[in-house]
Structure formats: structure tokens, C-alpha cells
Amino acid sequence: MSLRSLNTGYTALTSARVGIETSSNNIANANTEGYTRQRVHFRPALPTSLTYGQIGNGVELAEITRTRDAFLDDRVRGASASLEALQARTELLNRAEATLGEPEFGISASLDSLWDSFEELAIDPTSRGSQVEVLHQLESLAARIRQVATEVNAVADATRTAVSARIDDVNALAARVADLNEAITRAGGIDGNPNSLLDRRDLAVDELVGLTGAKARLDDDGNYHISISGLSLVLGIEAKTLSFDSATDVITHDTSGVNLTLSGEIGGQQQFLVEDVPAIIGGLGSLTVDVADTLNAQHALGFSGPGSPGGPLFTYNPLNPAESVAVVITDPGDLASSDADAVPYPIHNGENAMRLAELRTSLVAAGGTQSLADLSRQLVADVGSRVAASRDSARSQADLATAARLSREQITGVSLDEEMVELMRYQQAYAAAARVITTADAALDILVNRTGLVGR
């Protein structure tokens, strides 16, 4: 009766207030990272059965849920991991390419200057100026090669530092996901709707997958199971760790000892360290070996003075040619410009210098199919293609990742306009509910104060 209405009105008031609170929460968190909008679900309170039917008892709160779609989450994580990998690798390759300095300040230009200086020497082998210029160009070439190698290795070292820091982040995130798994289980599991814990866990998983490209799967207990290449990183409430060895560029899964190839941001950096840097340094090294060996061999065929055949021009450490190449010849008079040692000594014979200059175009590399300049250009083209391919992949992947993210945003995001409407709705419901209570109160008032007055 009226008392029932009073109670019904009260439930209406409470539920309207919960609705307003939920909307306010959504509005307050509209720009919070990782926040999923919450919706409140009501259901009718258990009705009372009477002989002539059922009569309702108002409304009660069923649950407050997050609107989250696991499938979209998966899509976003997958796309984002690939994108992070490509972007990380592109950025690093860009920095490596910048060290080449082509076309004006690169190895190609250095080689051109060297051949020119040999030809000037051939014109007058006795000219001190021409001799000094040749030494200068030899030194310049060696220095340029060393500089490129050193700078590429510097980028690699900076990457190793970054990877170490990131691996630490991964371990911290894995621990956090495990803790949150436990907290959520204690809060009643997914069915208990501990929404802010769930949001935090999803955010941590997003970050973890972005870094490593791991697989994230909700298991039957409501825990997130994170795995990389089949090895668990987070299993229930247990978190495993990864470690990075900067001497060998190997990432290991600590518990099982297996070496991993990651995806995600760390994967991109790993690919740079393991594939790109060795290829670039290797290409540079091959070029160095070819240039040094060919020049040394031709120089040895000539003479710098009576009975003085040419000595080596360059030395290098075969294990690391590009970083170690150096000019050994120090005395300009030791340049073997002549191709004959006769009596009297032909001081104006510059034929060997001419032979050295002819290395500009002669096919001495790659088994006689390429010139040294071709090799140098090939190195530049190789690095350029790597960067271009990675960058183009990153661009198209960016579109995919954005599309996935926006799909998810559509479901999980807060629309301020929608919340405005919700607020208005619950505000009116609140006003109406207050009205109900007033009505019930007025009715009771009549019953209590206005009845039984006859005969008084």
C-alpha cells in the first residue's frame, strides 16, 4: 500500500542516484587512459505475489558493467604490437642511414677524390704536393669508413640500453598483471565487476603486448594468461621474467632458458640489432676489405724508388675491418707511382699511379663483376631500401592500427553528449521518484492525521 509506495519511491530515488553517479563517473573519466565506460543495469525488485496477481516492489540495481569487447581488444593489441615493431625499427634504421652522409660527404665522394689524387700524382710523380694529397685522401677515406662504422655501432649501443630498460619495464608489467589477476579474483572474479581493477589490468596488458607482441588470453578463471612463443610470462598469479644479454643481443625467458624473438617495440629493436646492424657493418666491412686489398695489391706492384717496391697502404683487423681500417704509409716518398725499377730510376714514371687511378672503374670486386664504386653504391642502396621498406610498412600498419583503435573506442569510449542525456534522464527520474515519495507521504498523512476524527 502506501508504505509499499514509500519503499518503491525510495528504491527509485536510490537507483536514479546510482544512475547519476555512474554518468558522473563516466564524464569525469572521459579522458582517462584505459577507462571503459560503465553502464548501470537495473532490474525490477522481487514482486510480491498476492491472490489477485503480482505487485511490484520497485527497482533494484542488477550490476554496473564495463562495455568491453575482448575481440576488439585482441585486434587492437595485435595491430599495435606490429606497428610498434615497425616504427621502432624504422626510427633506428633512419638514424643508421643518416651516418652515411651521401651524396656529398659519403664514402662515394671520398673514393672519387682518391682516384683524382692518384691521377694528379701520375702527371708528376715527383711533386711533393701531389704525394701529400694522395696520403691525405687515403686518410680521409679510412676516416670516413671508420666514422660510419663507429656511428652505426653507437646507434646499436644506444638501442641495447633502450632494450635493457624496456625488458625491465616488461618484467614490472608482468608482475603488475599477475598482482591484478590476484586482486580481481579476490574481488569476486569478473562476475563481481571490479571495473577499475579490470580497466587497470587491460591497460597493463595493452602496454605489455605493445612492448613484446605477446599473446594475451583470458582463461576460464578470469585471469589473463600472457605468453610469448608458447612460453608463459604471466600464468594466473605468477609472473615470470625475461632478461637481455647486451653482449650477444639475446633475450631469454628466465625460467625455461629459451631464447625468444619478440614482436612489439622490443621486437623492432631486436630485429635492428640482430639483422640490420650486422648487415650494414658487414657490407661496410666487405667494402673496406675489397678497397684495402685491391689498393694494397696494386701498390705492391709498383716502385717508390730504386729497389723499393710499394708497401701496404692500408691495414685492418679482419674481424672488424670497418672500424679498424687505418693508413700505414706515412712518408709521401713511399708512394709507388712507378711501374718499373730500372737503372737509372725512372723518377717521372707514373704508370702505377695510373693503374691505381684506373681502379675507379675497373671491375675488381665481387669476383670481377663490380667496381669499388658499384660496391659503395650498393651499400647505400641496401640501407636505403631497408629504411624505405620499413617506413612504408609502418605507414600502412599505422592505418590498420588506427582503424582497430577507433573501433574499440567506439565501444569503450565515453560520449559526453550521451552522458549529458543520461544525466537528464536520471535527473528527471530522481525528480519523479521524489514526487512518488511526496505522494505516498501525503497519502499517509491523510490516513494518520485526517482519519478517525469523527466524534472528536
Place this chain on the structure above:
Amino acid sequence: MRVTTGFLVDQSLARLQARLESFEGAQNRLSSGRQFERASEDVNGMNSSLALRSERRSIDQAVRNAQDGATRVDLADTKLQQSLTALRRVRDLAIRASSTLNPTEAASIAEEMGTLNDQLVSLANSTYLGQGLFNGTAGTDAVAFVAGSWTYTGDTGALNRRISETETVQINVIGDDLFGFTSPEDVFTMVSRVENLARTGDTIGVANGIGDIDAAMDRIQENLAELGATGTRIEQTIERDLAASETIRRQLSQLEDVDLAESVLEIQTQEVALQATMGAVARALQPTLTDYLR
């Protein structure tokens, strides 16, 4: 499709970012004047650019080589002409001496022949920038009086110059053949002999010597002709090289440089597009329901 605030913001930012990137690219090209600055921007372009630059350097060096060669050839030509003049004078003197002369005249003719021989030796030992013109690649004089006779003290080395991408020429004349050291009698010994014949009044001997003088002059004449041909060839090759270098310069420019007018137009187009995007973003983000509620 449910559109949230976050969605609108994300979309707008993404579009703005894409526009700004295009704009920045256009700006970069205009301010640097280069179509591409790195291989990754145009792999084939960079490859061609490097190849063309190298070729141009090679041609320019060939021109320098050729110019040095041309100078030497010219100088050798001049010296040989002067040698010919001297030998002609010797011949005239010999003709005079082949008819009977009084001893004073004979002596003065012989003396002049002696002076002319010294001149010939000096011409044979001419140098350019410290390097002999006729002594091959040796550091010593071409001709010297050693142990009582005139000897060729140079060597037979060739001085070669690469004058173009495909041609190398020898620019020197070897003195031993030129001055008769590979023939039975060299020119200096011959002039000396005629000088002595003139001094002793041996008119028959002097008359016979005229034939030898002619032979020496012929040798020099032949080599002069060859030098002349070499000189001409070098000059023509220099012309061709300079033209080739210029062609490459134009090719490089087409490959590497931006067309200024096109670039300015591109920047203006990008700017307008950027403004349009910004305007659209502003209009999309501003209206909200809160503006309309009390």
C-alpha cells in the same frame, strides 16, 4: 556507429598529423632545393645521382690530365720547331762550307756550327715543371757528353695521359729515336763531325754531310707531325669532355633539384589544405550538448 569524444579527437588528430607531415615534406623540399636527401627517399634516384657524380668527377679529372698533356705537347712542338730552325741554319752553313773558303771564313762557320750544336743540346734537354720533354721518364738529362761521345741518358718510358673516359694517349717523344741515337749516327755527333770537316776545309766531306743533316731534319719533321696530330686530338677530346661534363651536370640537376616554381605552388596548395583541415577539425570538435542545456 557510435561516435565518442575520444573517437572525434583521435580522428581529427590523425588527419591533422597526416596533413602536417605532407606540409613539412613540401617545405623541406623547397628550402633545401633537393628532391631527396637520403637514399630511402628515392633509392634509384640516389643510385643514379651517385653514379652521375662519379662520372662527372672522372671526366673533369680527364680534362685536367688532357690540359697538362696539351701544354707539354705544345712546348715540345715549339722546342722541336726551334731545333729545326737551328738545323736549317747548319745546313745553310754547310752549303757555304762545301765550296772552297778561306781559313778565316771556314773557322767562323765552324764556330757558328759549334754554337748551333750547343743550342740543339740545350733544346734536347728542355724541361717543363722539372720534367724533361724528351728524356722519357728519367730524372737525368736527355743528352749528355759522356766518356768522349754524345749519349742518350734518358730512358724510353712513355708519358701517358688519360684524356677521356675511353682514351689514353702518349704525350712525349722519346729522344733516342728523335735525335738519331737508334740510327747509325746521332744528330749532335753528326753536327760536330760536320763542324770539324768545315774547320779543316774538307769541302767534299761537308758536301756529303748535307745528306746527313737532311736525314736528321726529316726525323724531327716526322715527329713534329705526330706531335701535331696528338695535340689536335687532345684539344678535340677536351672539347668533347667539357660538353659531356655539362650534359651530366644538367642530368644531375634534373634528377636532384626541385623545380622552384612547382615547389612554391606545392607549398601553397599544402598550406591551403592544411588550413582546410584545421577548420574542419575546429568545427567537428566544438559543438557539444552542454552548450544547449540550461
